[in-house]
């Protein structure tokens with residue numbers, strides 16, 4: 001495959017879709033080849049550059065991957081779980097690579113996604129920003145040093161009012177990384193809601209709190225708190241471009257890979 005993969009953006013009219021179009025267009029070593037919008041959308045035929053606020057690019061929105069199957073090498077998909085799984089099946093059948101940013105997959109959907117690992121080269125990560133992926137490594141270090149020393153661990157996240165899944169995929173990943181460092185699991189130790197007479201906190205639980213408000217792009221804090229001190233590791237995204245640039249970087253990286261399930265830590269060499 002060429003070093004400059006042809007990129008198709010699924011959900012090209014969405015918040016991330018429009019940003020991905022701009023990122024693919026602006027970054028060297030990637031070419032925007034196609035954009036797909038939902039069936040029945042009034043934006044079918046619209047110029048992707050105009051949707052992204054860049055002016056005409058000469059690539060128009062279409063409604064199906066079949067129509068552009070010969071025009072792209074890597075699909076970037078930030079949509080919803082059902083759409084993403086259907087697109088994975090398409091990529092497996094048509095020898096395409098895929099970068100998946102979609103969050104909110106349940107256990108059955110995650111198992112289905114994983115079932116494609118031998119047939120599709122995919123990068124799947126709940127957060128494509130370099131900062132968050134570096135933060136995951138800081139969390140491993142912090143958890144290993146503090147977790148068994150009586151520090152309570154809480155994950156707090158805030159996002160815009162339109163977000164449909166909670167906690168965010170990034171918050172779950174952060175919780176997972178911390179839990180794994182401590183030999184715990186979120187299935188056993190994750191606490192996702194507290195209300196009423198819920199009793200005092202248990203020692204090993206990992207709590208999650210969610211804020212949904214206004215236009216917050218994405219903020220995550222992991223708190224390690226004990227009597228006398230509190231450590232907070234925080235990442236704040238102020239522009240979706242940080243996720244989009246990471247996704248285009250992942251597309252360039254996965255274009256050269258064999259079938260397998262990779263994440264942004266692989267792309268960034270942080271593993």
Ligand SMILES: NC(=O)C1=CN([C@@H]2O[C@H](COP(=O)(O)OP(=O)(O)OC[C@H]3O[C@@H](n4cnc5c(N)ncnc54)[C@H](OP(=O)(O)O)[C@@H]3O)[C@@H](O)[C@H]2O)C=CC1
Nearest residue numbers: 011013014015016037038078079101102103126127128243
């Ligand atoms: N990994 C990461 O770094 C990040 C991940 N995300 C995740 O990305 C996902 C999308 O977020 P966001 O952009 O804010 O959401 P949006 O709702 O703005 O965008 C999703 C887009 O997908 C479109 N879509 C849905 N189904 C189809 C389909 N079958 N064919 C074509 N297009 C379709 C929607 O169209 P319509 O509205 O017409 O249905 C919409 O335009 C979420 O899961 C979010 O959590 C977000 C930011 C960063």
Ligand SMILES: O=C(O)C1=N[C@H](C(=O)O)C[C@H](O)C1
Nearest residue numbers: 103126127163168169170218
């Ligand atoms: O929906 C969003 O906007 C975001 N979703 C991702 C998640 O669920 O972690 C990543 C980012 O924080 C923005």
